[in-house]
Structures are given as structure tokens and as C-alpha cells.
Amino acid sequence: MDIRRVPARSARRRTALAGLAAVALAAVGVTGTAHAEEAPLPVTITGTDKLDLSLSGGNVDPTETNVEIRVQGPGAYDPDVEPNPAPVQTDGYSITIDATELEGFADVDLPCEAEGLVAVCTSDSLYPGDVLNPAHDIRVEITDGSKAGDFGRIKVTGEGKGLAFTEHTVDVLVGGPELRMKKLPAEPEDFVAGDTYTAPLGFKNIGSMAADGVVLRFSASRGLSFPDEYENCQYAEEDKEDLIRYRKVVLCSFEGTFGPGEAWELSEPVNVKSAPFALRDIFGYHFTAVSPKQAEKLRAGHDFRAGNGPELGLKPVRRAAEGDEYVQYAEIDLPTKNTFDLDLTGGRADGGAGDVVKVGVALSNHGPGWLGSLRAGGEPITFTVDVPEGASVTRSPAACGPTQTGNGKDESQYLCWAGTPFLEDEKRDFPFELRIDKVVEGAKGKISLPKWDNPWEGDASNDDGWIVLNGTGDEETPGDTGDSTGGSTGGSGSTGGSGDDDDDKGPGSAGGSSADTTGGDSAQGGLASTGSTALPAAGGAAVALAAGGVLFVAARRRRSA
Structure with a gap:
């Protein structure tokens, strides 16, 4: 497989053409060409679908946003085709963002023309894919009156001539389960390329509510790999055409209730093998409060395969460490002592x-x-x-x-x-x-x-x-x-x-x-x-x-x- 993949550009072109062809077929419909102009074009609203607001602070920087809404037009955007593709609709459309369910327990900063907790964003044209269509950012923060268990949805809908929009919702929960990762140990002094790093992974729930199941995701860049497999884990590769973002990814699901203040760790450490060429490659992991039934969303868009090996378990930590032993992001560069020429x-x-x-x-x-x-x-x-x-x-x-x-x-x-x-x-x-x-x-x-x-x-x-x-x-x-x-x-x-x-x-x-x-x-x-x-x-x-x-x-x- 060629990561630079000149053929991939052709594949993207084929995808774009196939997508636009699908649009044309959708417009024609099963009843024939006589109703071509009446068939609506499908438009998908995507973006953040879940937001947990912590009562302990640190939810969002005042200059940043924590919810993003995107519009996916029919067809696919191909960055290798010049000039940019023509719009699939030029009659304009609007996106309505309704956050009224958050009233009373969250501050919401909406984009575009907002009246109260409802915003309407308009665009002149719709393009294939989501790259050329505008994204809409939202900032949500807790208020002095927020309490654990407060819940509401942001509802996003669309409207436009000849367009059929999907509806998108963002679930917002205050004081839910909030997981922090056990800090990874430092690289051993004698660690060199080719060695295996032993990673004891775990988490602590510092939130106000219990987690009904958790999913562990750990990943490694090109120079690292995982020699062991587990039956309750699934394995995939992401971003194969971009070595900066390329990752070998593992998702492991765990059933159970993990209450506030509780700490848990894997039944055995994860082994991370470094290749002879590895140099400052990245290994990282995080636990997410997602039930095994909901874990399918995390696998969307990737070709995961089931692991072959024993079951990986979780065991409680009786005396969890305090202070900075648990962190929001846990990752390490391995190895740091290799050289190039x-x-x-x-x-x-x-x-x-x-x-x-x-x-x-x-x-x-x-x-x-x-x-x-x-x-x-x-x-x-x-x-x-x-x-x-x-x-x-x-x-x-x-x-x-x-x-x-x-x-x-x-x-x-x-x-x-x-x-x-x-x-x-x-x-x-x-x-x-x-x-x-x-x-x-x-x-x-x-x-x-x-x-x-x-x-x-x-x-x-x-x-x-x-x-x-x-x-x-x-x-x-x-x-x-x-x-x-x-x-x-x-x-x-x-x-x-x-x-x-x-x-x-x-x-x-x-x-x-x-x-x-x-x-x-x-x-x-x-x-x-x-x-x-x-x-x-x-x-x-x-x-x-x-x-x-x-x-x-x-x-x-x-x-x-």
C-alpha cells in the first residue's frame, strides 16, 4: 500500500463522481425523469453529538467552542480536483440551532443570527461533502445554578428548496461521569528502539454520577505496535494515507457500574512494542464513559476486526492516588534515544x-x-x-x-x-x-x-x-x-x-x-x-x-x- 497513494486521488475523484452521480439518480427517482425536479437532495447534519459538562470546572476556554455543527452535502469533495466543485444547490438554505432545552442550567453562545437560545444560520449555496460548507461553532458552559443530572438537547434542523435535511441532536449532561486517566510511567532509562514498553492503564471517575460501562481506546503511531490481542477488544488502522495522523487503534469494551470517586485499572498492562526505526512515536490512551451498546458509534467509519486472545478485564483500585496521578490526557513519546542519519x-x-x-x-x-x-x-x-x-x-x-x-x-x-x-x-x-x-x-x-x-x-x-x-x-x-x-x-x-x-x-x-x-x-x-x-x-x-x-x-x- 502506498501512503502517498497517487491512485487514492483517482479514488477520491471516483468517489466524488459517484456521489454526484448518486445525486443525479436520486433526483431522477424511481418514477422516471418526469419528476426529476421534485426529488429532494439528501443533506446530512453532523458534528458533536454528546457533551458532558463538569461541575469541577475546566469545561471550555472562553475563547474556544465545545460543540461543532457541520453540513454534509450530497457527493464528495475532492481536494485534488481544480477548480473546486460546483454547488449542488444555489437557492440557499438555513440551519436552525435550538438550545431552549438548556435554559436555566447552561450558558449557550450561539453563532449567526441568534434570538434567545435559537439561532438561524443561512448560506447561499450547498456544496458536495462538508469541506466547502460552513461549520457552526457553539460554546456551552455551566452556570451557578447547574447541578448534577441536569440534561437537555440541542436540536439542529435544516431547510432549503429541493433539500431534505436529517435532524441532529447534541445531548448535554451536567455532572455526569468524568473520567481521568492514570498517568503513564516515564520511559525507562535504558529503553531503546526495539524494546517493549509496559503500560499500566487505568482511570478514576471524578464526576458526580456513575458510568454505566466504559470503553478504552489506545493508539500508536507508525513506529509502535501491540503484540497482544484480547477478545473484548477490536483493532483497526486510521488515516492510512497520512503518516502524521496514522494510528493503530484498539477499542475495548467493559460492562459494569463505575461510581463517583472510584478508580479502576486493567487486569494486566498493555505491551507496546517499538520498531527499530521508531523515534518519538506516540502512544496514548483514554477511557470514555460509554456503554458497550453505544460503543458502535466509536467504530463508525473504520474497519475494525475482533481480537483473538484472552479477555482483558478491569479491577478496582482500593486506594487511588490523589493529586496529579490522574490526568485528562495520557500519552508518551517512545523511544527518545534513537537516531537518524x-x-x-x-x-x-x-x-x-x-x-x-x-x-x-x-x-x-x-x-x-x-x-x-x-x-x-x-x-x-x-x-x-x-x-x-x-x-x-x-x-x-x-x-x-x-x-x-x-x-x-x-x-x-x-x-x-x-x-x-x-x-x-x-x-x-x-x-x-x-x-x-x-x-x-x-x-x-x-x-x-x-x-x-x-x-x-x-x-x-x-x-x-x-x-x-x-x-x-x-x-x-x-x-x-x-x-x-x-x-x-x-x-x-x-x-x-x-x-x-x-x-x-x-x-x-x-x-x-x-x-x-x-x-x-x-x-x-x-x-x-x-x-x-x-x-x-x-x-x-x-x-x-x-x-x-x-x-x-x-x-x-x-x-x-
Whole structure:
């Protein structure tokens, strides 16, 4: 399976076309074309369906919302099709959000044109899918008069010419069961890639009401796996086409009553196996107060399979720890001590004055670790390419552009970036075309990664590469471990760059970053003099984040596990 999956784009196109075809068929109806205009188009209202408000505080930041409502038009949105799809209806529609059942026990901040606890949101056009249709955010908070057991529903309906809307409800409960997770133990001092982490999982109900059953969800990113299976658990993979979000997911259901103040833990720890390439991969878990009968909602949209093994149980904790032993989000990065080996290589070419030559530049990772950039969400790796004396760039890769200075563009140095994730055995090519304006024997241009004390770089000695034009063979090129030799379009030489894209790596394939570049397809930038890069040359921070830095942990915790 190819995680970058160029075929997936075709699949999405087919989905979009199939969806719109379904719309057309729905419009025609079973009675024939005579009633085409009378058949309504199906529209689904989706979003948050359950909200528990804690009496202990911490429900929602005043600047944030905790309920989202979305409109799903018929058909599917395809981000790879330009221009954006045409609307399926242009007569307008309205969404009514009715929160009157919350009156007296909750403060509600509604969007759009609101009168009291009812808001009406209007739109001019309806589009396929939900990406181009507006989302509506709601903030709900407790009041001084809120008490445990207060319950009400937010009802959302829609209306529009030729449209048939589903109704959506959001159940709001005050002081219900509120679960906190047992904090995960720190990574052992001697833990290395390939080892297995033992995770004792548990929860404490700090809410005001008992939980009628719970569901445990634990997940791991690409470099981690779960060697054991249990019969009351189900297993799936999520976001296979995006390695930043890709997770191996397990859902386990437990029946029973779990009262306020009670703490529980698994009958045995969960084993988390790390792969030899793992580096700052993410393991996380949480318990949810959902009965096994309601757990089906958590599996919606994913192909779960049943586990094969003994039953995983829960046992009460007689003396639950206080303080910060139980947390809202429980996750850990594993392992933190692995390394990768980034290697920059250049190329050589010969030519006369006026010739245009091709020179290959390549960035490789020799492992053993990958650069997941999971916490940073896909921060790119940057490096600079110095143009050799007497030459100028006529064509550069799409991911490279002249560096920016206070006086504008510096055409003598180019900044390139490679999107992450960057796999443990991956190579990417960045082919340049250079015009030899003046023959300078042995002219060199240095290719460099940022210089900083990177704790995850296993071999800094090969972090530099070189471009050599009309060389004698005696030039010193320290740090260059290979030769992505370049050919010429006007002089002598050989073609450069391997062009390897590693197209069939399954969940280990590159993907998930808008700054990604792969293989020979990088050279799409046209004349470099017409383009520029918005990235600063301070790429050291980018490599740090690519290794899995913690600068963005707080902002991304909610979606990690």
C-alpha cells in the first residue's frame, strides 16, 4: 500500500463522481425523469453529538467552542480536483440551532443570527461533502445554578428548496461521569528502539454520577505496535494515507457500574512494542464513559476486526492516588534515544560557457530512525545550496527557491525543504539545471544542513554535499559521501539523480506534509528567477521539530491518541 497513494486521488475523484452521480439518480427517482425536479437532495447534519459538562470546572476556554455543527452535502469533495466543485444547490438554505432545552442550567453562545437560545444560520449555496460548507461553532458552559443530572438537547434542523435535511441532536449532561486517566510511567532509562514498553492503564471517575460501562481506546503511531490481542477488544488502522495522523487503534469494551470517586485499572498492562526505526512515536490512551451498546458509534467509519486472545478485564483500585496521578490526557513519546542519519550529496558536471548542465542534489536518511515530525504536524527539513562561481540557476526543483535577504532574493544561494515524515530508508532528489556563464575550473557550491547540536543526528559528518563544475578531481569536498552526478543539455556529462520514490512502502511510505518533495518530479518550479521561498533560512528549528520536538504538544494533544 502506498501512503502517498497517487491512485487514492483517482479514488477520491471516483468517489466524488459517484456521489454526484448518486445525486443525479436520486433526483431522477424511481418514477422516471418526469419528476426529476421534485426529488429532494439528501443533506446530512453532523458534528458533536454528546457533551458532558463538569461541575469541577475546566469545561471550555472562553475563547474556544465545545460543540461543532457541520453540513454534509450530497457527493464528495475532492481536494485534488481544480477548480473546486460546483454547488449542488444555489437557492440557499438555513440551519436552525435550538438550545431552549438548556435554559436555566447552561450558558449557550450561539453563532449567526441568534434570538434567545435559537439561532438561524443561512448560506447561499450547498456544496458536495462538508469541506466547502460552513461549520457552526457553539460554546456551552455551566452556570451557578447547574447541578448534577441536569440534561437537555440541542436540536439542529435544516431547510432549503429541493433539500431534505436529517435532524441532529447534541445531548448535554451536567455532572455526569468524568473520567481521568492514570498517568503513564516515564520511559525507562535504558529503553531503546526495539524494546517493549509496559503500560499500566487505568482511570478514576471524578464526576458526580456513575458510568454505566466504559470503553478504552489506545493508539500508536507508525513506529509502535501491540503484540497482544484480547477478545473484548477490536483493532483497526486510521488515516492510512497520512503518516502524521496514522494510528493503530484498539477499542475495548467493559460492562459494569463505575461510581463517583472510584478508580479502576486493567487486569494486566498493555505491551507496546517499538520498531527499530521508531523515534518519538506516540502512544496514548483514554477511557470514555460509554456503554458497550453505544460503543458502535466509536467504530463508525473504520474497519475494525475482533481480537483473538484472552479477555482483558478491569479491577478496582482500593486506594487511588490523589493529586496529579490522574490526568485528562495520557500519552508518551517512545523511544527518545534513537537516531537518524541525514546525508546530503551533490554532483559534478562539465561544460563550456553558455552550456546548461543538469546537476543532481539528493537528501537521504540512512536510519535507523525515521523523522516523523508527529508533534509538529509535518515541519519540513531545510538545507541550502550554494551556486558555484561562474554559474546561474535556470531551473530549480519546486521545493527550492532563492534565499531571502533584506535586499530581496539572493540568486547565489537556494533554500530547499523536504517535507516530513522522512522515512528511515528514504532518498529524495532535487535536480538543478545550471548555466555556465563563465568557465571556472573546479568551481564548487556547498550543500548544507543547518549547523546545530542535533541529538538525533547519528552522523553529522555527511551533512554537507557539493556541486562541482569543470572539476579536476582534486577538489576537496568534505562531508560528501556520494555523487548524484549531473548531465548536461549543452555540454558533456551524465544524467544525475536516482529518481527513486519508494512508491510501495505501505504504512511506511512518505506522506502527510504539504511541503513534501519526492524524486525527479521535484523539478517543477520553472525558471527559478521567477520564484521565491517564504521559509526563513533558519532551518535548524525545522529539523528539531522534524525529530519530534515538543513545542506543539499542548496544541495537538486532543488529536494524538
